[in-house]
Amino acid sequence: MKNLGEQMNFEPDPVEASFREEVRQFLKESLPEDMARTGISGFLTARPESLEWQRILARKGWSVPHWPVEYGGPNWTARQRYIFDEECYLAGAPLPNVAGVGLVGPVIFTYGTEEQKERFLPGIRNGETYWIQGFSEPGAGSDLASLRTTAVRDGDHYIVNGQKIWTSHGKYGDWNFVLVRTRQDGKKQEGISFLLVDVNSPGVTVRPIESLEGSHHLAEVFYDNVRVPAKNLVGEENKGWGYTKFLLFNERAFYGAEAPSLKRYLSKIKRHASVEQNGRRPLIESPTFAARLAELELEVEAVDLSVSRVIANGLDERNGGNAVSSILKVKGTELAQQLTDMLVETISDYGAYYYPDTNDEPELRGQPFAGPDYAPGLMAELVYRRASSIYGGTNEIQRNIIAKTLFDF
């Protein structure tokens, strides 16, 4: 598959098409039906499904698409990775442990020691360890660099004290990558280090936070004199901010636009609106509903094409240059919010009902509920989606970055 073509050519690439077919075939054979059901519901993926799916992918050699071959990556082009993500989403495959596969993995293979690579990368790749992120603090959100959790060197250990918050999937974590302050004086960005902490170490406490939608996927993490071996420091002491910027850029570039999830919302809205009734006619025949959906579809297609342009051309000026990941993050998350809103609209009165998160509490599965089969999870996702314009750097911070990068204000 070519990555650098000689011209703009819109004909479907046969190599690309056969790759897509291969992915579809694999998903058909290897994605268990109940897993796909939980994946497509709208509830967040829980630990067991996430790790189990990662193990299935690992057996195929597809569990770390963005990683270099030497660390187990499948040697795909950017285009192939995009197709893979898209097909997985559309099929309802569980989400991977993003903090591991997408965030800390690349930091470790880029900046880590050989020992760290050998120790941590296989666990991520093979779905054995679940990673959680320790960035935000009660006093350091958008202004992340003012974080106050400290690590003080004591022989061949660091002693960590402080608190993190808004840790996604905190209660599932085996390992935690944590930004800590290792120097108090000087510029605040220049006193930050990147530590890998075993969640089971004495002094670490994870306390789940109840979210608006009723789940407990977010958590606070407390560190009380936690002893972390010094060999768990990634890269150099006080250089953690640079690794963080690398990580955040990856996060926005790979997950920011969320084009595959936007497509999944569109397809769900269309499916529901074809069967849900508006009076005696299918909802999709309502002209105002259809026109609003059409506008969103046009926006999603443009986002999808923007992502394809980045894949084909890199960060070229005609595509938003170095600001493009922020541009796509803002547009993608705002569209996700509008689409999930419309998705709830499709189920009419049932869009106001509370449905417990059966991914989070599997023991509740199988209990009867009111409304169509696909009702549970839609509202949870709408509410959860409010977070997407906050995490990964709020959309306001993204707009600061866009203005600074493009206009040098």
Added chain:
Amino acid sequence: MELQLDEEQKLILESAQRYVADYTYDKRRSQVTKGVTFDRERWQELAELGWFGIGVSEEAGGYGATTIENTLIAECLAKGQVLEPYTMCGVFPSRVLSAALGHELAQEVLSGLIAGETIVAVAHSEPRSRGDILEIDTVARAAGSGWRLSGRKSLVVGGDVADWLIVSALLEDGEDGHQLGLFLLRSGSEGLAKEGDKLVDWTSGVDIKLDNCLVPREALLASGTKAREILQSAIDETIVVLAAEGVGAIEGAIDITSKYIKERKQFGVALSSFQVLQHRMADMAIELVQTRSAVICGLRALATTGGEERSARVSGCKALVTRSGKWATSQGIQLHGGYGMTEEYQVGQYFKRLLVIDALLGRREFHLGRYTRWMTKAIAQE
């Protein structure tokens, strides 16, 4: 699917960028002040760059290439606020004429168009058409060996200066009733009158009234299904190029507004130091990326789809670009404050261009409607 420009496309883009770099706003202003909407010398310059043969097959006397190249040129010209209507009097008629392959007169007029010597305007839209190509009332009655045309055409870009007009009319030739016909006639024909002056962005555009205008038999370029297909296909391609103009206007508005707010001081500091304005400009930049991608979606539809789907996707492209474009360019005015309202400041011209683009070849209401109907039908068929 490949999304990179090839070497030749890059060269065309660069030459268009160079052209507009020399076309200063003062030049435009002096032309506008003199009441000139269309300068034949400028038109000749565009022809010498080879831009009118682009997207026209070699067989029809053009230089090959595709609509992609037309969009690159149109984007630059709109950013440079060039008055001469490259899209409506270059791309649009060239598509109609080249599709009427084998028609001797059409071939001759097309050669003149490509050489920049002949100006051709397409007189199709009518006050109640609103984008629907079959909603016209102009009629053509058989008269002796020729035809007599009667009706009123609106928003005819280049209609005030054209040497030739392409006119759509319903044929009353008895057999299958009101079928569409496309005629090619001299602008000086008897029974033909112009009404109106120019468009709100100072570009060319007038009404053409036809009162029993007698045209010879060979003036008929095509009729029936063929005429409809030629016109629809030409309009689809023209719309994508117009949308690219919209992108050029958004980019132009962003460029000059970002410079302006860095220089302009209030409360003792540059306007660009205010976060609310930074965020507004970030949103404008987001829309620029979105609309450019929407144009490429339109180009993709032109290249890979046909019939109803092609027209629907083209409509989608225009619906998105006009909405985002009107918003982004209006914010250019807003960020300039009072100066944005003046004719002397360039930014308002971009907004006015979007107003005209919205009106040309069917407004957003029509295009969003057409896309929506197609989407709904496609869902039902799945």
